[in-house]
Amino acid sequence: MIHSDFNPKVFYLNHCYLSQMKSANRKIVEFIRDKWVIPIDNNSEFARNHFLEEKTVRRIKDDENYNISLNTIVRICEAKNLKLSEFFAMVGV
Numbered sequence: 001m002i003h004s005d006f007n008p009k010v011f012y013l014n015h016c017y018l019s020q021m022k023s024a025n026r027k028i029v030e031f032i033r034d035k036w037v038i039p040i041d042n043n044s045e046f047a048r049n050h051f052l053e054e055k056t057v058r059r060i061k062d063d064e065n066y067n068i069s070l071n072t073i074v075r076i077c078e079a080k081n082l083k084l085s086e087f088f089a090m091v092g093v
Contacts, residue, residue: 024093029060029068031091032076037061050079 040046043057050057052075059066077087 025067027093028073028091029066032068033060036076036080051075 037043037046037057037060043054043061046052047054047057052072056072060068073087074084077084080087082090
């Protein structure tokens with residue numbers, strides 16, 4: 001049974017927004033993994049140099065469903081001397 005306040009258009013727009021957010025998240029995680037984590041090939045070193053816990057680096061590297069936090073992105077950008085806007089432009093989101 002559908003509630004009378006159910007709006008299929010709002011549901012569809014929310015679904016599209018969430019899909020776009022998941023897609024942007026994957027692009028960000030894959031960019032960090034492929035450009036910065038994998039080339040170092042040392043989770044501990046990357047974590048130490050980017051103000052992260054090693055488990056966060058493992059998740060970036062191995063967890064296909066990892067939702068990266070803005071705080072993690074900020075820490076990485078600070079370590080790389082990047083503005084957030086520069087980072088997001090590099091990633092293409």
